[in-house]
Amino acid sequence: MSLERPVAPDPYELLPAAGSFTVTSTDVTDGDQLALTHVHTSAGGENVSPQLAWSGFPAETKSFVVTCFDPDAPIVSGFWHWIAVNIPASATELAAGAGAGDGSLPGGAFHVRNDMGSNDYVGSAPPQGDMVHRYYFVVHAVDVEKLDVEGATPAVVGFNLAFHTLARAVITPTYRH
Known part of the structure; x- marks a missing residue:
């Protein structure tokens, strides 16, 4: 069963221009299908956030925000899988599983509620037979130490x-269930 809809545009092309830097991962590859490790348990996965590392960000970076967004969800607003906020500027990596919501984020960083209603990483679980979904894992270099968004x-x-x-680093794996 395909919902037969057009592919959504790259959501970051719709935002104000920002610089770029590099994000890499030992777990996910741009354009390749996510391993079941990073897929939600409801779709047969393990629901573990992938390892991400970043470099080349602007010198004036004061913190980072890491997000995962699916613009291909069959709803107007897309689907937010992960939002980790106020990661210290000294951090250049999140280990696999850092999205567990168990306090394993560095410094005073915290998770904001995802679209499942929990404060952690929620793996991909698109509708069975739907189109290929893109998962935008983005590291945002931020010009303030803290965004006042707790509970937002x-x-x-x-x-x-x-x-x-200030700048964004993007890696976009895919998944089809």
Whole structure:
């Protein structure tokens, strides 16, 4: 069963221009299908956030925000899988599983509620037989040490990022169930 809809545009092309830097991962590859490790348990996966490392960000970076967004979800707003906020500028990596919501983020970083309603990483689980979904794992270099967004929605975090993002690093694996 395909929902037969057009592919959504790259959501980051719709935002104010920002610089770029590099994000790499030992777990996910741009354009390749996610391993079951990073897929939600409801789709037969293990629901573990992937390892991400970044470099080449602007010298004036004061913190990072890491997000995972699926613009191909069959809803107008897309689907937020992960929002980790206020990661210290000294951090250049999140280990696999850092999205567990168990306090394993560095410094005073915290998770904002995802679209499943939990404060952690939620793996991909597109509808069975749907089109290939893209998962935008983005590291945002931010010009302030802390965004005042505790208890906020992903939309509020995104609104704040529109005014505080110096640069973005993007890696976009896919998944089809």
